[in-house]
Amino acid sequence: MTMASSLVAPPLRLRPSSSPSQLGLHFSSPSLLRNSLISPNPQSKPLRAINSTIPGISGHRRLLLTSVQASPPNSASAQGSAFEQWDSLTAKLAGSANLPFILLQLPQIVLNARNLLSGNPSALRAVPWLGMLTGLLGNLSLLSYFAKKRETEAVLVQTSGVISTYVVILQLAIAQAMPLPQFVATSVVVALGFVLNFLNYFSRLDESLWRLWEDFITIGGLSVLPQVMWSTFVPFVPNSILPGVASCVLGVGAVVMARIGKLSEEGIKLVGALAGWTATLLFMWMPVAQMWTSYLNPDNIRGLSSFTMLFAMIGNGLMIPRALFIRDLMWFTGSAWGTMFYGWGNLACMYCFSTISREFFLAATVGLLLWLGTSLWRDTVAHGYSSPMKSIKELLFGP
Numbered sequence: 001m002t003m004a005s006s007l008v009a010p011p012l013r014l015r016p017s018s019s020p021s022q023l024g025l026h027f028s029s030p031s032l033l034r035n036s037l038i039s040p041n042p043q044s045k046p047l048r049a050i051n052s053t054i055p056g057i058s059g060h061r062r063l064l065l066t067s068v069q070a071s072p073p074n075s076a077s078a079q080g081s082a083f084e085q086w087d088s089l090t091a092k093l094a095g096s097a098n099l100p101f102i103l104l105q106l107p108q109i110v111l112n113a114r115n116l117l118s119g120n121p122s123a124l125r126a127v128p129w130l131g132m133l134t135g136l137l138g139n140l141s142l143l144s145y146f147a148k149k150r151e152t153e154a155v156l157v158q159t160s161g162v163i164s165t166y167v168v169i170l171q172l173a174i175a176q177a178m179p180l181p182q183f184v185a186t187s188v189v190v191a192l193g194f195v196l197n198f199l200n201y202f203s204r205l206d207e208s209l210w211r212l213w214e215d216f217i218t219i220g221g222l223s224v225l226p227q228v229m230w231s232t233f234v235p236f237v238p239n240s241i242l243p244g245v246a247s248c249v250l251g252v253g254a255v256v257m258a259r260i261g262k263l264s265e266e267g268i269k270l271v272g273a274l275a276g277w278t279a280t281l282l283f284m285w286m287p288v289a290q291m292w293t294s295y296l297n298p299d300n301i302r303g304l305s306s307f308t309m310l311f312a313m314i315g316n317g318l319m320i321p322r323a324l325f326i327r328d329l330m331w332f333t334g335s336a337w338g339t340m341f342y343g344w345g346n347l348a349c350m351y352c353f354s355t356i357s358r359e360f361f362l363a364a365t366v367g368l369l370l371w372l373g374t375s376l377w378r379d380t381v382a383h384g385y386s387s388p389m390k391s392i393k394e395l396l397f398g399p
Contacts, residue, residue, distance in 0.1 A: 126303030313343025
């Protein structure tokens with residue numbers, strides 16, 4: 001993904017997309033930008049941000065080019081070299097995040113298997129099935145997106161995410177930590193999703209059937225997200241399906257109106273983007289569900305795997321420099337959320353309840369702080385700024 005340049009990197013060219021899902025984050029699959037960035041097609045156009053007519057990164061690079069051209073020759077050469085090197089390195093770091101995300105569930109699967117074999121199924125109740133379900137549905141939605149785009153590497157990553165998360169859900173069902181009806185429904189949706197996605201990937205599926213599947217995951221995401229958020233806090237709130245039913249009705253109405261042409265062009269684009277947005281929010285809800293479960297049942301926190309949380313922190317953390325470099329607020333928010341809440345936040349809970357050593361927690365904390373500080377410092381140097389606050393300002397408000 002290295003980009004050649006004589007002075008500074010040329011404007012980055014991205015595949016056009018009608019879905020923002022590749023911007024989200026991913027607590028299980030956040031190789032998204034790596035899989036959808038550089039396009040070898042010279043006819044491709046820069047990706048435009050939602051509700052914006054300005055290409056997000058090309059304008060930023062043009063501003064840098066102007067500042068470099070206005071600098072002395074030696075200074076311009078050094079700044080351009082630093083920019084190009086950091087551009088290349090952040091792309092490689094984002095790509096390397098694939099490994100920890102693929103391995104994310106492995107320690108938890110091993111720990112669950114040991115607890116089941118030792119006759120201690122109650123320990124699996126520390127793993128919230130709602131949190132696992134949100135991650136699974138998020139992976140399945142993103143698998144559909146990348147299958148449609150024929151992004152082979154991203155399809156494989158999302159497939160690995162679906163399989164590994166489903167194995168955890170299967171273990172929870174065996175331990176009776178997940179209700180049987182929900183497990184059966186989940187299994188049917190996963191099986192159907194795999195068949196349809198791979199038939200579509202190999203161009204063996206009728207277009208009308210694929211549209212029906214896209215409508216289904218859009219409505220499903222809109223229905224599941226508020227219901228999962230509501231159910232997380234039961235019994236402190238009434239046990240009700242009203243949030244999911246209300247959202248389902250709104251989702252069906254939006255999809256039907258979009259299909260019959262009753263919405264504006266912007267409205268149709270918004271409906272088309274809902275699956276990606278709900279997938280992103282489902283991933284972001286995973287650490288909330290996990291920490292809430294740990295708060296309610298502190299004795300069961302021993303069922304968590306510290307290495308699962310460490311992989312989550314590392315995988316998301318590797319995405320932060322790239323998101324900051326290209327000034328992508330959505331991607332940065334998702335990656336930072338996953339790093340701080342799903343990764344470090346759960347490690348902090350485990351440390352508070354003495355399930356990990358102080359040395360382990362301090363090493364993870366110091367490493368994270370050094371990584372975040374280094375990322376911000378290198379970004380500041382690459383752009384030739386005197387203060388990191390300018391990088392943060394551009395991230396929040398644009399160049």
